[in-house]
Amino acid sequence: xxxxxxxxxxxxxxxxxxxxxxxxxxxxxxxxxxxxxxxxxxxxxxxxxxxxxxxxxxxxxxxxxxxxxxxxxxxxxxxxxxxxxxxxxxxxxxxxxxxxxxxxxxxxxxxxxxxxxxxxxxxxxxxxxxxxxxxxxxxxxxxxxxxxxxxxxxxxxxxxxxxxxxxxxxxxxxxxxxxxxxxxxxxxxxxxxxxxxxxxxxxxxxxxxxxxxxxxxxxxxxxxxxxxxxxxxx
Numbered sequence: 001x002x003x004x005x006x007x008x009x010x011x012x013x014x015x016x017x018x019x020x021x022x023x024x025x026x027x028x029x030x031x032x033x034x035x036x037x038x039x040x041x042x043x044x045x046x047x048x049x050x051x052x053x054x055x056x057x058x059x060x061x062x063x064x065x066x067x068x069x070x071x072x073x074x075x076x077x078x079x080x081x082x083x084x085x086x087x088x089x090x091x092x093x094x095x096x097x098x099x100x101x102x103x104x105x106x107x108x109x110x111x112x113x114x115x116x117x118x119x120x121x122x123x124x125x126x127x128x129x130x131x132x133x134x135x136x137x138x139x140x141x142x143x144x145x146x147x148x149x150x151x152x153x154x155x156x157x158x159x160x161x162x163x164x165x166x167x168x169x170x171x172x173x174x175x176x177x178x179x180x181x182x183x184x185x186x187x188x189x190x191x192x193x194x195x196x197x198x199x200x201x202x203x204x205x206x207x208x209x210x211x212x213x214x215x216x217x218x219x220x221x222x223x224x225x226x227x228x229x230x231x232x233x234x
Contacts, residue, residue: 006120007031009048011041011055011067012082021054024109030116038062045071051120054112057083057094065097072098078119082107101159111158118159136172137230139208139217141165155207160185164200168218168228177225201226 006029012018013036022032033048035041038059045053053071057064068079081094084105094102100119103112133142138151146162148155157165167184168176176184178197201218204210210217216231 006051009050009053011035038067052078134169175221175227
């Protein structure tokens with residue numbers, strides 16, 4: 001395997017979704033092997049070492065959770081589960097059974113690409129290790145579980161958004177440039193996907209409920225970058 005190339009196993013019984021997803025991923029140095037059911041997936045993982053597995057939970061022959069458990073019992077390969085079951089208990093069960101991340105159908109192929117890159121970088125030891133939970137005002141981020149909450153309301157963040165917000169929270173009150181944020185959130189390798197840090201900040205503000213014109217939490221410092229505050233009036 002050459003540096004930069006990722007080899008994944010895509011386990012998906014819908015051939016149309018599988019083909020469209022594979023066609024997109026191959027444009028970004030992702031080699032895709034495919035399996036349409038659980039038994040085929042297990043055979044593939046016994047024969048080939050993959051960088052990551054993207055695993056649909058709704059398979060025709062066996063539960064995707066059972067496949068996840070069987071793989072995890074003998075391998076630490078990163079597993080991203082794909083599910084139409086979007087409720088929190090379903091996601092939690094997947095993580096408890098050994099998955100590293102999840103996406104909910106219908107999903108964006110670009111988001112899936114970002115999540116694949118993130119789990120692979122982490123497995124390769126290329127991610128800066130996250131430390132203890134961080135609190136800024138009513139915002140709390142726990143890197144052990146990748147959970148974020150604001151005023152006890154859980155925030156639905158992608159893994160990249162979590163890394164970006166964590167970088168800001170660790171340095172609350174400090175202005176960070178766009179280049180610093182890309183580096184701290186390990187976004188440099190995803191420039192083909194994340195072309196503008198401003199778009200990520202805009203999405204984070206939406207999820208934080210922050211007013212884009214007069215933000216209280218995630219503020220823009222003109223010509224310098226962004227800063228996370230505790231939300232109190234200056």
